[in-house]
Amino acid sequence: MASNTDNMSSSTICGPWSWFCKGDQDNEDMLLPIILLAVSVTILGTCLFQWGFKKQRETADKLPPGPRGLPIVGYxxxxxxxxxxxxxxxxxxxxxxxxxxxxxxxxxxxxxxxxxxxxxxxxxxxxANRNPTIAAKTFSYGGKDIAFQPYGPEWRMLRKIFVREMQSNANLDAFYSLRRNKVKESVNETYRKIGKPVNIGKLAFSTVINMISGMFWGGTLEVDTEIDIGSEFRAAASELIEILGKPNVSDFFPVLARFDIQGIERKMKKATQRIEKIYDFVMDEWIEKGGERVESEAKNDQRKDFMHFLLGFKEQDSGRSISREQIKALLMVTFPLPPLYYYESCKPKWTVTII
Structure with missing residues (x-):
């Protein structure tokens, strides 16, 4: 009876590990591979940790010095x-x-x-390559402009069109009369405010934007339509640049980008759609009037607005064809943002009173 009781007690203690309690040859054969596997995993994990630590140190050694900051959030x-x-x-x-x-x-x-x-x-x-923010990537249609597009054949094509043709000395000189008229309009508007304070920063900003919009589509739209479109364009671009200037936590922690915690991407899409409607309207007007007739009028005027250049390349099969999205992205990033960004970030408040 005592022997049976001892056997039952031993079996109860060992339970599912009874094979470990037994000392027969078969169980010893099973135990050896498990021990070898555990030792191998430990050695492999140690080697991987040391290798990763070494690579991290090598990378850190190649970087310049700087403040450490805090874990996760950095500086x-x-x-x-x-x-x-x-x-x-x-x-x-x-x-x-x-x-x-x-x-x-x-x-x-x-x-x-x-x-x-x-x-x-x-x-x-x-x-040459840039790392755009989420907002910048949104309004540039995924980086299809010359500012954020990766360096390559398409970027070189856009740069060639922009620098050598749109921004050529001959074409810019042809816009001299337009720029002069816009400055005269601003001066006349200032004189009409005699005795009232004039915000010089806002005046300069408005003058530059009027010149830019005139160079955009000055030969494509009628005068009244151009004024209405220009006003809507300035309002929409101001909204866009206000969103662009806001810090976005998703830019610092990419893992959070999918959640759009601050709604920056959603707001940027809405602002971009406002400007996109303007560009689409101007492009449709150019196509409706007939590209050849508009080109003929531009030659008689000795200047081409930027829509003429870009839409002229849209249908080509010579390897220089650009898409409609590339046209809008190029116009979106290249022209309205620099003066708008300066104005919205600096907010110049200088005022004078015309006596």
């Missing part, structure tokens, strides 16, 4: 409103080139004229 909590002053202070500490982790983004800051020359001129092809 983001320490960024202040005056970024130029903060960058200058960091340059005094770490030198003319240093790294800065902002969220999950690793940035390299350069503050030396010699290094800037090296990046933007001597090694321009190496640094």
């Amino acid at each position: 983001l909590p320490f960024l202040g409103p005056n970024l130029h002053q903060m960058f200058m202070e960091l340059a005094l500490t770490y030198g003319p080139i240093y790294k800065l982790s902002i969220g999950r983004k690793l940035c390299v800051i350069i503050s030396s004229p010699a290094l800037v020359k090296e990046v933007v001129r001597d090694q321009d092809i190496t640094f």
